[in-house]
Amino acid sequence: MFIVTGGAGFIGSNLVKGLNERGQDDILIVDNLGSSMKFKNLNSLRYRDFLHKDDFLTRLESGEYGHERIEGIFHNGACSATTESDGNYMMRNNYEYSKTLLHFAIDRKIPFIYASSASVYGNGENGFCETEECEKALNVYAFSKLQFDRYVRRVLPQATSQIVGLRYFNVFGPNEVHKGRMASTLFHFYNQISESGIARLFGEYGGYGPGEQRRDFIYVKDVVNVNLFFLENLSTSGIFNCGTGHARSFNDVVHAVAKACDKGTIEYIPFPDDLKGKYQSYTQADAGNLLRAGYRDGFTSLETAAAEYIDCLKQQGGLL
Template sequence: MIVVTGGAGFIGSNLVRALNERDERNILLVDHLVNGRKVHNIADLDIADYMDKAQFIEKIESPAFLNDVRAVFHQGACSSTTEWDGQFVMTNNYDYSKRLLHWCIAKNAAFIYASSASVYGNGEHGFRVDRKCEHPINMYAYSKFQFDQYVRQLLPNTKSQIVGFRYFNVYGPREQHKGSMSSTAFHFNRQIIEQKRAKLFAGCDGLADGEQKRDFVYVDDVVDVNLWFLDHPDQHGIYNIGTGQAETFNTVARAVIDWHKEGDIEYISFPEHLKGAYQSYTQADISGLRRAGYTKEFLSVKEGVARYLNWLNSADNKISF
């Protein structure tokens, strides 16, 4: 069996889809469906069983629970970067992850988990998987960083596979439930449909309008990396997942406009509350990923946005949230 926590979420549901495409259906999907609209992410997926997160946490204390687990893809977390209840965040993202990690070690199951590029803070020291670059600036980032630190202590002396992925700006299908936290490609698409204008922030940090850059990575590429490591159990460690190439918000907006063959860009005032607390640039250092042996090229923004909008604007996926 394969366990996917956060399996009804964005990356988790895409992982389940990709596993199904491999004819893998012996899957336990773990989530916390307070937001029942996430059912749209999983309605077309085939799984063996569903379990609520609270029940799952309780069950893993039992030695006899799920003795046939091959791997756990741990995607579940409190992902709000504006949540300042540190006790809540650490309980959900750090303590839970530790318990699940030790359960996997005891079961000799692969533990493949979601970290975050947010551990790099404002990025002033770069985006390498290196302690010198890591300076989290919110509780979500700190919880992910501290779990990575915990994993680093265990890696040299643990035989079972442990892999952590620091996701950069992931976009693509099955993210609609995230609302305001959905990708810019998702929001630009809706704005072009409804208003014929994509709204971008004006320039900041000495940059021209819309020229802030992020490492935008398509979700299919993220899933492919996860499954590659599943297929290579000798590989372990913590890795960045991004394209390795920063692209501007203007590039994303133009890709959306090109797909629709209509629309313009409108620049809006940069929000006061984000000044001094905004990442104007991110770019993953993926040298570790390449050294591990992952050689596949990542989709560019132009390629990924076109693929995403083909899916998003199809009749089956025009869902209102």
Template sequence: MIVVTGGAGFIGSNLIESLNQDGIFDVMVVDRLGENFRNLCDLTFADFMPPDDFIRAIEVNRGALPEKIDAIFHQGACADTTCDDGAYMMENNFTFSKAVLHFALSRKIPFVYASSAAVYGASNNFAPSRENERPLNLYALSKLAFDNHVRAIIDTIQTTVVGLRYFNVYGPREAHKHKMASMPYQLYRQLKQTGRARLFKGADGYRDGDQRRDFVFVGDVVRVNRALASGPPLRGIFNVGTGKARAFNDVANLLIRQIGAGAIDYVPFPESLAGRYQSFTEADLTGLRNAGYDAAFTNLEDGIASSVAAWNRED
């Protein structure tokens, strides 16, 4: 069996879809269900547990879990970058993650988990080393705290434990995320509903709409997860992005081209995001390439085209 925490979420459900496409259906979904239930309707999985039941099974009643687990893909988290409830954030993103990690270690199960490029925060250097990590919000801090826990014990680990620092992931199955959805998806919704894409006016030395992010297609993220979980034992924290930053203007114009209509409006940068916003991100892929992952990443043009086709079907 393969366990996917956050299995009804954006990346988790795409991961299960990929497993299903390869004939793998012995999957346990661990998640809280709400609007995200739609992501599971076309997928096949053998078992389901809410997170509280899963933790109870790990800590008290291990007989509730299969004896043979081939991998744990830990994608579940509170991903709300505006959340200011420190106790809630740390319980979900640190304490829960630590319990699942140590269960995986006790069973010698490959463990691949979602970290985040948000840990770099105010930094302009995106290599995964301590001097570059400058979180700007609680979400980023919670992700960094777990990364540091992994680092503290990594020399004692014999099995696969891999943290993946996702950059700006976009693609199918993210509609339920609403305000936390990717910028490509949010701009797609704006264009479909109003015919106008809203981008920030110039800030942090960037011209209108020229703030830049490393936008990575969710299919690539899934492929990295599966490749690193199935290979020889591997330990480390790696970036997952294309390695090439692109402007928000590029995203909006590609969406307008795919949709066939629309225009861009530039709006003032909100004061509420001052000091909490990354105007530039670009993955340093040196570590990932050195770990043996050499596949090419989807360019923005092709990723947006695939995403718009999927989003149109989801509407």
């Protein structure tokens, strides 16, 4: 059996799809559906069971899974709202929950692959390498992720089974519709162009020209490939960036979306005052450690991924 926490969410549901495509359907999905529409992400997937995250933790701590054969845990469940201000909630949900699951995996020698975040690099002024010198959390979400990474670093030397943390950069692709405002810029640009023919970008800011702020955009299918690469290489542990290693401008993104839509122009809007000093104008993963670990599958180009994703938005409403 595989366990996928956050399995009804964006990346988690794509991971389940990836396992299905490899012939695996003995999967326990753990999540909190709440009032969101992310249940739709599960409609096309094959899995054994679904559990609310609190029920799963209760059963885990009671020893229910003590003798079950578990081939791997993909831990993607977390509160990812960067606007969440309740630090105690964030640490219980993202940090303490993760520690409990980590120690269960260590005790049972189960491969444990979890979602970290590029947000741990803050404004990126010190670079985007997996070292403490580059790390600076700017909000409590990033803090919760960074603290768990640091905890993992402390236990890794004694661990006798695989532990992998993946710092996701700007992920986009199918099954993010439920995220609403937190969905990717590609999703929002597609909707803007579909509705009005115009995509709105920030104007000049931070030394970057209009629309020239840059991010490391990575297609969710490539994120799945990276996860499954580590599952196939159980001797490799550590914390790795999960990005393409190439920054692309928001202008590039709109041009890719417009090409796939056969229409679309750009309107530049003034940079909002409330984002000044809180905005990442540039992100680019240092992919060196990932490549040294042996990952050789490459990454889908922005243009190819955008065309495929927009076809999914047009034909399937953005769902797998």
